[in-house]
Amino acid sequence: MADEIAAETLKETPLAGMHQAAGARMVPFAGYAMPVQYPAGILAEHAWTRDHAGLFDVSHMxxxxxxxxxxxxxxxxxxxxxxxxxxxxxxxxxxxxxxxxxxxxxxxxxxxxxxxxxxxxxxxxxxxxxxxxxxxxxxxxxxxxxxxxxxxxxEDGLALLALQGPDAVRVLDGLAPEAPGLAFMQGMPMSVAGIPAYVTRSGYTGEDGYEISVANGRAADLWAALTASELVRPVGLGARDSLRLEAGLPLYGHDINQETSPVEAGLAWSIAKRRRQEGGFPGRVRIAQEMAEGPLRRRVGIQVEGRAPAREHADILDGEGELVGKVTSGGFGPTHGGPVAMGYVVADVARPGTQVNLVIRDRRVPGEVVKLPFVPHRYKR
Amino acid sequence: MTIRYTRDHEYISVDGDTGTVGISDYAQAQLGDVVFVELPSVGKSLAKGEEAAVVESVKAASEVYAPVSGEVIGINAELENAPGTVNEDPAGKGWFLKLKLADPAELDGLMSEAAYAEYLASIS
The missing domain is CATH 3.30.70.1400 (Aminomethyltransferase beta-barrel domains)
Structure with a gap:
């Protein structure tokens, strides 16, 4: 009964009907009913995004x-x-x-x-x-x-669609001639298939691609126009997670939270030089200290030996068996072809090449600290 | 050959005093793409309801429990390199392990094919 009540109070995006028509499996996510996968399945959706163009509903954002x-x-x-x-x-x-x-x-x-x-x-x-x-x-x-x-x-009246993958530019070229002219992290208002939208060249998969903001009332039309291309297939939250994990991109609430600083999280590149010098943002004291002396712990990638994925919360041990960190995201990387994980480790273990052990179901599985991402980014800069 | 199901969606296909254990088609569909299966060692004794294996989908790990008590006399080593077989052919090539039954009477507590179909209808 509790589940039924919860299901009734879930919000829907304007694309709920399109997901249902496509045979999506819907799951609760952040208060919304969202597609976790379509009939093709997470592995196929992941591969399609890396090879062609995956279309994601991210209107819950x-x-x-x-x-x-x-x-x-x-x-x-x-x-x-x-x-x-x-x-x-x-x-x-x-x-x-x-x-x-x-x-x-x-x-x-x-x-x-x-x-x-x-x-x-x-x-x-x-x-x-x-x-x-x-x-x-x-x-x-x-x-x-x-x-x-x-x-x-x-702007609760706006939906958000992400078109991600190497063919995204070809797909949009025919529908929005201005889209190919954008570089990574550029955006502008434009018409996509005749529908007014704000388009940015960005995403959360490590691939080239676009995020398209559109009025709720036109979202289904835009979805239909994009999926009309044989290069485009719908992709759910399951593959969105495996794609961003391989791309080394942190997921809020898992890899970053109110305890972690941007320096620990490996996001210091996003702190501009002027801001480092001038300050004027919250937490400046800690961030300045971490940038000067190095943080006590760092977010790293971990290459796991064997086939068993190390999941979130798995302990990370050093060579002596001491607890040196925890996995914050882990799973199977379909493009990488094996388990991938990221987590925080104490600073002296954070150097790429350091050997560690991960605790998976009470067994110690060898792993190695590696540079992120697991799959190279292919942004169009 | 008799096939019996648990409420956790394992099946056991019994031939004499040997049972082949796997997960039902419903279970594989619910899990989605299987990427890893952890199997017990041959010779291990399992009590009914004890964790026998772990099946990992892209999203999560799920335990597979022994439908009845017995000794593990074989495991499906093919799953190591081809875990997707669990999705493609759960009742056939996607089996997990073979048990030598300790007490065939335990099978009476499990569901027949028809009872399992009814059970699935009731939960979906």
Whole structure:
């Protein structure tokens, strides 16, 4: 009965009907009924994305706009909460960053885009995309820290589709001639198959690809237009997870959380030089110290010997059998062709090539610390 | 040859005092793509309901329990290199292990093919 009640209160994305028609298996995820896989299965969906183009419904993610009298006011308002350089974000550019707490822990990770020109009537504007499970808390946090004149507008009327894989550019070329001209982490409003959308060249698979923001009411039309291509197949959350794990991309709530800092998480590349020097973001003291002296622990990749996947929470032991860390994401990497894992280890074990043991069902399985990603990124820079 | 099912979706196909254990077609479909199967060593004694094997899909690990008590007298070594056989042919080439039955009377507590079909209808 508890399950039935929970199922009734799950939210749906505007693409629920398309998933049902495609035979998806739906699961609860962050309060939404989401497709975990389609009849092809996770392995086939994963491979299709690496080889062609996978289409993902990520409409559960939170989309919002920050608007204000001018671009600098909007950028500075968000800079007070994240360590990225947003003042230097050029029109049409997008950046990855993290909302930080006062201790330098990560409240959420997010994408921030500056449109080529602000929407009519706005002096300055940033578009943000946050995680589904944290969006309510994120919005409260951001709205509660904005100066006068800058406001956060939820965009609950927007859906988000991700088209990922080496053929994504070919597919969009026919439907949106401006899309191939974008480089990785660039975006602009454009018409896709005649449907108004905001398109960025970005994603969460390690492949070239696009994320397409579209009005809820047009999402199904866009889904249909994209899946009309024989290069495109729908892909569920199961393969989204195995793709991002192979790409070494952290998953909020697992690989990063309120305890982990961006430096520990290997995300220091996203902290701009100007921000390191000037500060002015939460947790600056810890982050400056970790950047100067090195963090106590680091997120690393772990190559697991044999075939048994090491899952989240598995203990990581050093050669002497001492506990030196925990796996935060682990599973089978279909493209890698074997188990892949990431986790945190103490700093002196974090060097690639270090031998460790993973505890899988009370057995010790040898592993090696490796550089992420497991499968090279293929972004179009 | 008699086939019996558990409520956890294992099957045991019995021939004399030997039983071949695997997971049902329903179970493989629920798990999705199988990427690894951990099997017990030959000679191990298993009590009814004890963990006999672990089957890993892309998403998660699931335990497979011994439907009845017995000694492991064979394992399907083919699954090491071809775990997807569990999805393709769960009742045939995708078997997990063979048991020498300790007490054939334990089979009476399991479901027949027809009873299992009814059970599946009741839970889906």
């Amino acid at each position: 939170g989309q919002a706009r920050l608007v204000g009298p001018d671009q600098a006011s909007v950028a500075l308002a968000l800079e007070a909460l994240v360590p990225a350089d947003l003042l230097g974000l050029a029109p049409g550019q997008q950046r990855y960053t993290q909302l930080l707490n006062e201790e330098g822990g990560i409240l959420d990770d997010l994408m921030v885009a500056r449109p080529p020109t602000p929407s009519a009537g706005e002096g300055g504007e940033l578009l943000i995309v946050v995680n589904a499970s944290t969006k309510e808390a994120d919005y409260r946090h951001i709205a509660g820290h904005l100066p006068d004149g800058v406001t956060l507008q939820r």
